[in-house]
Amino acid sequence: MMRHPLVMGNWKLNGNKHMVNELIEGLRKELSTVDGCGVAIAPPALYLDQAKHAISGSYIALGAQNVDVNLSGAFTGEVSADMLKDIGAKYIIIGHSERRTYHKESDEFIAKKFAVVKAAGLVPVLCIGETEAENEAGQTEEVCARQLDAVLETQGAAAFEGVVVAYEPVWAIGTGKSATPAQAQAVHKFIRDHIAKKDAAIANQVIIQYGGSVNDKNAAELFTQPDIDGALVGGASLKADAFAVIVKAAAAAKK
Numbered sequence: 001m002m003r004h005p006l007v008m009g010n011w012k013l014n015g016n017k018h019m020v021n022e023l024i025e026g027l028r029k030e031l032s033t034v035d036g037c038g039v040a041i042a043p044p045a046l047y048l049d050q051a052k053h054a055i056s057g058s059y060i061a062l063g064a065q066n067v068d069v070n071l072s073g074a075f076t077g078e079v080s081a082d083m084l085k086d087i088g089a090k091y092i093i094i095g096h097s098e099r100r101t102y103h104k105e106s107d108e109f110i111a112k113k114f115a116v117v118k119a120a121g122l123v124p125v126l127c128i129g130e131t132e133a134e135n136e137a138g139q140t141e142e143v144c145a146r147q148l149d150a151v152l153e154t155q156g157a158a159a160f161e162g163v164v165v166a167y168e169p170v171w172a173i174g175t176g177k178s179a180t181p182a183q184a185q186a187v188h189k190f191i192r193d194h195i196a197k198k199d200a201a202i203a204n205q206v207i208i209q210y211g212g213s214v215n216d217k218n219a220a221e222l223f224t225q226p227d228i229d230g231a232l233v234g235g236a237s238l239k240a241d242a243f244a245v246i247v248k249a250a251a252a253a254k255k
């Protein structure tokens with residue numbers, strides 16, 4: 001089966017009204033001819049509606065960086081899956097390491113978000129990955145398995161149909177120190193094999209993105225690996241030209 005690569009920009013806590021329009025205008029110019037790679041951007045929640053208008057008529061999809069577990073009610077400051085759907089978002093990042101760390105989100109809580117996103121008909125982008133200390137202790141596979149199992153054991157392998165998993169080793173995020181293509185490929189294969197133990201067909205269609213210091217220089221080599229199906233890009237997604245190089249590298253590598 002042919003998996004379709006997906007390159008998504010996670011803008012994190014960056015931008016303003018002017019920047020949203022400028023960056024999307026740049027992306028529309030740079031990416032007008034690309035074919036064979038899905039593209040999505042995840043601006044801050046406050047700018048989703050503006051971004052949705054700015055991407056209209058292009059094939060850039062809209063993503064969000066987070067979602068609450070509740071759909072409505074007395075939950076001050078939150079944004080629901082129904083609201084994200086209403087505004088036109090498709091890909092919803094959950095379990096990003098910055099939320100696991102700064103907001104103490106647990107595997108169980110993130111699994112609830114996974115279920116809520118699926119129930120709304122949206123696509124979870126489930127971020128997993130080990131810290132530097134866990135990596136040095138040889139616990140990479142154990143950590144990734146535990147983070148996947150929180151969903152697999154409560155919702156089954158079938159819940160992974162049409163889903164995106166992003167392997168983001170915490171030590172590679174924002175450090176300029178990307179995992180090597182071989183290192184990332186080994187973990188991506190582990191992730192796919194782990195899901196395949198429950199359902200091989202489901203595992204085969206899951207898009208597994210790599211994230212962590214992906215840039216215009218290292219992307220092409222990462223995409224030569226068979227289980228790396230695109231990227232979740234932080235810093236480099238804030239520059240239209242660098243992000244476009246990454247998208248084009250994925251489209252070329254996965255032809």
Ligand SMILES: O=C(CO)COP(=O)(O)O
Pocket residue numbers: 010096168172173174175176211212213214232233234235236
């Ligand atoms: O966390 C990331 C994407 O979600 C990766 O961020 P950087 O690309 O800035 O390392």
